[in-house]
Amino acid sequence: MSRKDVVAGPRNEDGIAAVIGLLKQRFGEKFQTGQSFREQHAHTTTYIPAQLPDGVVFVESTEDVQAVVKLCAAHKVPMIAFGVGSSLEGQVNAASGGISIDCSRMDKVLEVNAEDLDCTVQPGVTREALNTYLRDTGLFFPIDPGANASLGGMAATRASGTNAVRYGTMKDNVLALTAVTADGEEIRTAHRARKSSAGYDLTRLFVGSEGTLGIITSITLKLQGIPESIGGGICTFVDVKSACDAVIMTIQMGIPVARIELLDAMQVRACNAYSNLSLPEKPTLFLEFHGSEQTVALQTAQFAEIASEFGADGLRFTSDPQERNQIWKARHNAYWAGRALAPHLNGLSTDVCVPISRLADCVAATQADIAETGILAPIVGHVGDGNFHLLILFDDKNDADVEKVEAFMARLTERALSMDGTCTGEHGVGQGKMGYMQAELGGALELMRQVKRGLDPDNLFNPGKIFRM
The missing domain is CATH 3.30.70.2190 (Alpha-Beta Plaits)
Structure with a gap:
């Protein structure tokens, strides 16, 4: 991670001004441009600088999402999907300005099929709210990233958590989803069948896309029986x-x-x-x-x-x-416990993941690097699948501290990649880890760009995330 990776993109000032006027007419009080609303929709929970959207629209239905997408597409204005803002790599920042599409009011459980162990929810439903809703059915949704994240955000970042070693990650537990694409139409990626050989796996293309391919409007999830x-x-x-x-x-x-x-x-x-x-x-x-x-x-x-x-x-x-x-x-x-160790310092939460057989080597080498570098960085991890996290505490106003931490981060990532691992097991790429994608994926990164160009030719969905166009 480097601050150099977090750059502002070109702004379409005329388009933004036009869309703000049209959204005010269309949505009334559901559209806000006040400073506090904009600040709440750009926080990153890390030291990545906040980049505020120009307005926030609180959508309540698929039709609302479609209306926003069509207006923004017509005027070439960026759109950033927002759940509860618990992402850790700057995914909700508005790198080129634009409109934050807040899905928190799309919070309905649409369907529970207890016999089939699945349900369909709107993207603003949080994991805790879903499990409260399911309590009397004998079923639960097992993916638990720690934060009470929205399920739309969890799908978009391919979240996992403490239960992943047994129940898998979001990619294993999303059966299908619907999303509004660049032309303002809603597509459905699959049906509720537990398996399918019908064409490309569009569900998993959208799971982990971090809002760069479209706006998720519903998710069909696998459920599990509550253990005896x-x-x-x-x-x-x-x-x-x-x-x-x-x-x-x-x-x-x-x-x-x-x-x-x-x-x-x-x-x-x-x-x-x-x-x-x-x-x-x-x-x-x-x-x-x-x-x-x-x-x-x-x-x-x-x-x-x-x-x-x-x-x-x-x-x-x-x-x-x-x-x-x-x-x-x-x-x-x-x-929060880690932050309390040194309340005067900022915190950079990061993660890597390696094959389980290399876990001990990677953690031990990382601890040695922490000691040699002289930084404060407690380690915690979902080690059953080789994934561990560090909370690096440092003075983000001190250039020497920042340089030392960024060099450590680069070594951490290089170490994980040298062990056939990944720069992120669950936090996602966002802005914070864009600089490591070429080393991890090589030529496959250009293929990802081609997919992005095909589905979002004007680069309006969450631009400046995962890779630069």
Whole structure:
């Protein structure tokens, strides 16, 4: 990540002025140009500079989205889809100005097909709201990125989270979606069948496109049955490598762990202070197993045996929901706990992902780099699929600090790519990781540009994200 990657694109001042006038006529109070509204729709939760849209329209239906797209397309004005603004790589910034399309009021659960284990929702439905709605059906939606993100945003960024090791990511759990394309028409990428061989997989083309190909208007999702029994626990190790090796062995042995999260000693210290815990300040795994009482007990025993083999010096399991919720609430608050370690510093949250067999090597080398560089950067990760995160704390007003952190980020990414990994396992590219895409994808990046040109020839959908045109 470099500030040099976050540049303002050319602005169509005449077109923007014309569209603002037309949107005011069409949407009335649902269209806002006030400074506070614009600022709320450009925050990035990182040190990436905010780039404000020129107006915000609160859409409530597919017809609203189509009207906005047609007006903006006619006047060549950029459009940026917005859910709840929890993305981490500048995805909601308006690099060339334009209109933020806020989908938060498109918040209806359209259909639940309990017999088929699926549902269809509008993009503004959040994951917590969906699971509250599903509570009496015996079903739940398992993808849990931590933030109470909108499902449209989760699809757009191909989100995952703590449950991904068992239930997969958004690409595995979106059956179909509808989206408004550059001509203002709504397309449907698939039906509800669990598999299809009918042509290109347009669903997965849109999942992870970060709003650069169209505006998602509905998503059809796979659901899961609520487990009969859930067991969770905490396990501490003498060092991060031992914890990672235990994770690798757990996955290679085929134990169907539902969640397995790593916190390094610094992150544990932060969580203790922020969430009022009293965990040993050592590398720690948070775990969870789903199934029947018998299978959960068996999986717990199998993991305990593996953990002891790698020198675990603390192992505590529980089936008490209150205890488990306390553990996972602390995990979900890890970002804020990390920020509280040094409230006077800014935070840069980043992630990489490597094949599970290289996880221990990558984390250990990264810890050595952190120590040598002399930066504050707690580590936490969804290590069951090789994905880990760092919260780098630094003074973003100090050029020397910024230069040091950006050099560290480049080394982190190079390290992951050298291990056949990726520059981002779940945060997405946005603006923050554009500079690494050529090294990761090579010639395939030009193919992505061709897809973009074919579907969005005027580059109006979220321009300045993923790659430069």
